Amino acid sequence: MASLNVYSVLVVLFLSCGVVMATKENDQIIKENNCETKMGLPCVLEAFTSIFNTRIISNKCCSELVVLGKVCHSALVKRTLENPVFKYLNPATIIAKSIQTWNNCLALIDSPSPSA
Numbered sequence: 557m558a559s560l561n562v563y564s565v566l567v568v569l570f571l572s573c574g575v576v577m578a579t580k581e582n583d584q585i586i587k588e589n590n591c592e593t594k595m596g597l598p599c600v601l602e603a604f605t606s607i608f609n610t611r612i613i614s615n616k617c618c619s620e621l622v623v624l625g626k627v628c629h630s631a632l633v634k635r636t637l638e639n640p641v642f643k644y645l646n647p648a649t650i651i652a653k654s655i656q657t658w659n660n661c662l663a664l665i666d667s668p669s670p671s672a
Contacts, residue, residue: 582635591628595620618661
């Protein structure tokens, strides 16, 4: 029975260390890449609501999101999910929406504009 308790403590310790490491890793990525300064606040809010709710992101904000870059985008979404305020959300669903938003914006920006 004692070995089961030790095992349980080790699992909890390992999982909690993983969360702390993930937080530090995301924070480091965000800091090193200046992620928090690459998008204007209106587009940050629009991208956020397109991922965490069901709002559509505008072409202008898609452009800013693509300039932000996928590394920053992913790190910011993951850091947001680490916030206890969002603990009720399903991380897999949010990450899937995040990838969908990124892919939609990338396709929009990469597609040729119709000629006038």
